[in-house]
Amino acid sequence: MLTNLSILIFSVLFSYLLFLWITIKKREDRHSDRNVKDVKLFYNQTTDKFLAVYGEIIQAFRTNDVEKYLHYTLKNMRAVDGMKLLDAGCGIAGPASYFAKKLPNSSIDACSVSEVQIEKAMKQVKDLNLENQISARVGDYHLLNEIYPLESYDRVYFLESYGHSNDKRKLLHGVWDVLKPGGMVYIKDLFQREVENDWEQYYIDKICEDINEAYKYHIGSLYETLSILRKKGYIIHYIKIPEVAEEDFEHLSISNDFQNLFNIGKIDSWEDYVFPIDFFEILAEKPKFSNEIERHLYFMNKS
Numbered sequence: 001m002l003t004n005l006s007i008l009i010f011s012v013l014f015s016y017l018l019f020l021w022i023t024i025k026k027r028e029d030r031h032s033d034r035n036v037k038d039v040k041l042f043y044n045q046t047t048d049k050f051l052a053v054y055g056e057i058i059q060a061f062r063t064n065d066v067e068k069y070l071h072y073t074l075k076n077m078r079a080v081d082g083m084k085l086l087d088a089g090c091g092i093a094g095p096a097s098y099f100a101k102k103l104p105n106s107s108i109d110a111c112s113v114s115e116v117q118i119e120k121a122m123k124q125v126k127d128l129n130l131e132n133q134i135s136a137r138v139g140d141y142h143l144l145n146e147i148y149p150l151e152s153y154d155r156v157y158f159l160e161s162y163g164h165s166n167d168k169r170k171l172l173h174g175v176w177d178v179l180k181p182g183g184m185v186y187i188k189d190l191f192q193r194e195v196e197n198d199w200e201q202y203y204i205d206k207i208c209e210d211i212n213e214a215y216k217y218h219i220g221s222l223y224e225t226l227s228i229l230r231k232k233g234y235i236i237h238y239i240k241i242p243e244v245a246e247e248d249f250e251h252l253s254i255s256n257d258f259q260n261l262f263n264i265g266k267i268d269s270w271e272d273y274v275f276p277i278d279f280f281e282i283l284a285e286k287p288k289f290s291n292e293i294e295r296h297l298y299f300m301n302k303s
C-alpha cells in the first residue's frame, strides 16, 4: 500500500517537474527566437545604410585600407589554402569574397540571418565568379549543426557577428559539432569593458545597454565566452587585442559617421563619454584527441 502511494507521489512529482522544465524551455526558445527575428529585421531594414557607409565589410574595428584588415584576419585565423571555412554572420559576403580570392582552393559556406544580405551576397559572389568557392544561404547561426554537415570545417569564424547572439553557449556548442577535430573557431568582436571605478562601470554598463538596444546586440562578457569554450573542451590558442599599426587604424570613425547619418545608436554628447568596450580576437581549437583520456596532452596536440 505504502509502496503504491510512494510510486504515485513520485510519478505526480516527476510529471510536474517535467511539465515545468518543458514550459521553461519553450519560453527560453521563444525568447531566443524573438531575438533572432529582431536581428533579422534590423539587417533587412538597415543593410543598405550599412553598405552606404561601411561598404562590403560591415565591421567597426578596421584599417583605413580595409583589405589590410582582412589580410590580417586571414593570418590570425591561421587559414591556409585548401581549407573548408564557415562564415557565421557573413554580411553580404565581403570578407568571404576576399578570403576566397586569396585561398583559391578553399571553399566557404556563409550564412546570415538576413534575406536582404544573402540576396546581395549571392549577387556579389556571382559577379566575382566565386560561385564554385562560396555558398551563401539564409540561416540562423545558432542552428549550424542542423543546417551544415557535422565535423567538416577547418575554421568557423565570426567577424563582429558573435555579439548578436543571446545564447552564446548554444552557439559555441553548435560550432563544436560542425568543426573537424583539430578545426578552430575564430571570433573577433567587442566585449564589455571593466574598470575599478564603480561610477565609470555604471556608465559602461549603461552605454553597452544602449548599444545593445540600438544594434540588436548582446555585447559579450569575455569571461563567459572563455568559460563556455573551456567547459566544452576547446583549447584556447590565444586571446588578444587586434594589433594594427596606429597609422593604419581607422579610429572607428566609420561607426561615428554611421551613427550621425542614420541616428542609429547616436551619441548625443561626447562630453564625459566613457569608452564602453574592448575589441578582442579569440582563436580556439576543437582538439583532435579524446578530451577525457588525453587531456594532459593538450599542449602537444595543438594543430
Ligand SMILES: C[S@@+](CC[C@H](N)C(=O)[O-])C[C@H]1O[C@@H](n2cnc3c(N)ncnc32)[C@H](O)[C@@H]1O
Binding pocket: 036, 039, 043, 056, 057, 058, 059, 088, 089, 090, 091, 092, 093, 094, 095, 111, 112, 113, 114, 117, 139, 140, 141, 142, 158, 159, 160, 161, 162, 164, 165
Ligand atoms: C556587423 S555584421 C558583420 C557582417 C560580416 N561579418 C562582415 O564582416 O561584413 C553582423 C552579421 O551577423 C549576422 N547575424 C547576426 N545574428 C545572426 C544569426 N542568428 N544567424 C546568422 N547570422 C547572424 C547578421 O546578419 C550580419 O550579417
